[in-house]
Amino acid sequence: MIKINDLAIPTLDDVDFSAKKVLVRIDVNSPIDPKTGKLLDDSRLRAYNTTIKELVQRGNSVVLISHQGRPGDDDFVSLREHAEVLSKYLEVNVEFVEDVMGPYARERIKKMGKGEVILLDNVRLVSEELIEASPAQHAKSYLVRRLSPLFDGYVNDAFATAHRSQASLVGFPIVLKSSAGRLMEREIFALAKIFNPEDYPKVFVLGGGKVLDSVRIIENLVKKRMADRILTGGLIAELFAVAKGLDIGKENMKVLEKLGILSLVPRARKILLAGGPIEIPVDFKVEKDGNVIEEPVNRITGVIKDIGSTTVGIYSSFIKEAKVIVMRGPMGVIEDERFREGSKKLLEDALESPGYLIIGGGHMISVLGNANVNSSKVHVSTGGGALLLFLAGEKLPALEALSISSSGMKV
Structure with a gap:
């Protein structure tokens, strides 16, 4: 558990994720060539190796969820290529699922085997993800209500989006056993040194x-x-x-x-x-x-x-x-x-x-x-x-949500 200010953030050492089905929020939002729609830089994707590999080695089935760009922008694209790049760095097949919370995605998640990794499509295809709201409100969103029953736990490793109060970041910790991933843990440790x-x-x-x-x-x-x-x-x-x-x-x-x-x-x-x-x-x-x-x-x-x-x-x-x-x-x-x-x-x-x-x-x-x-x-x-x-003194909703999850506090 990492303590920072008045928050206690659980890590992968505090939560038993073994032989479970785990939803992992990552941030693979990367520069995209507007002409070809291809990735220009994949450094962000490499950053998640540690967390994903550890969860796979523990025998978990891992479902990755992330965003790329915003609707209407040139970089708002599918995550198909991201799955290919993740597969290369992880040396594990990351299956791309061209769906987020529809019947196809839910059925594929239900059938996952031990050690399998899949990446859902761009979560911002779901309009709820573009709304800033409280963790309590997002816990009632369709995204959270449809996906959370399929999982035993949730890991947030997307520090770069921790300042957003969106469904995939703050809704799941309210209803699932949750922790920070290793990348998020390193970021929080650094912040704790500052404070x-x-x-x-x-x-x-x-x-x-x-x-x-x-x-x-x-x-x-x-x-x-x-x-x-x-x-x-x-x-x-x-x-x-x-x-x-x-x-x-x-x-x-x-x-x-x-x-x-x-x-x-x-x-x-x-x-x-x-x-x-x-x-x-x-x-x-x-x-x-x-x-x-x-x-x-x-x-x-x-x-x-x-x-x-x-x-x-x-x-x-x-x-x-x-x-x-x-x-x-x-x-x-x-x-x-x-x-x-x-x-x-x-x-x-x-x-x-x-x-x-x-x-x-x-x-x-x-x-x-x-x-x-x-x-x-x-x-x-x-x-x-x-x-x-x-x-600058502002709170990070994603950290607040993880802290709420660890305390079991009702919101």
Whole structure:
């Protein structure tokens, strides 16, 4: 059982899934070529090997359920190819069932033998799956009422969709014995490290272009006093520099104005006045007249593209002393090799530090590249939106539902 905040989440170690029929919610939502309808990236599918193999080895019959895209979008396709890819990685035949909860799907599930694995078609073919509602409401949905009697238990391994309150995520735990899968377990363990007051100092490295999201995260971190240091880069660093009254140059102010970021200056000032442990760069790597130079934060004349070398040194010293490091978003314009150094160096130092490192998906994964990762001290989140919302102080309905299931509480 993993405890996080006021939730107790059961894992596969807490629930007896042996020689049972188990429904497993995964998230294989992947980039799709709009012209061919084929998968462009299958990394998400590889992530479920551990959970599915373990359940099969325990002698269970496993039914997988997932979504792909949204109705009306180019990536809203059948999961037939997903089943083929899963078969390849699992080295077990994953049978595709072109149905979700109709007579054909239910009959096939009833006839499953020990160790068989099937993947139902795109769950968003069922309109109920597009509705956000409470676990109690979804427990009464047709999807849950038609499928749940066929199963002995339910496993949720889809952390990336944990922020959704949809039938396949929150309805089944109310009526079936349930647990988190191994991928979900790793994500919750990482979140628990962030929220555990005994794991300190905690350093958050926040960059990238999603400034409003970062401001919301910082507000929650400061309010709950979860961060010992918040190291900023990218546009969020420019925002806080302006909030501190620094002149970052006309060109950079134009960029912030064009992106609507200047409207966030009052919120950034409020965070600073509340004593937020915000660090901004002391120097930046800028582009000026086609040249790349470094300039101190109080004398910026070029267009900011990355943090400077002095800032890298200061930030690295904080990272090396941290017990928990959370990195979300790059420090500069990493698409241009000239401005990748700040993000790369901080990530290298974080990997070499004794602290537990959580990489919050997105662009930082691309910076990680083929670097060797020690899974016992490094967690690369698959969460994206779920991780972001949890850090911003919002509840994750899928975790709430698993906790309700473990307590046997009526809803």
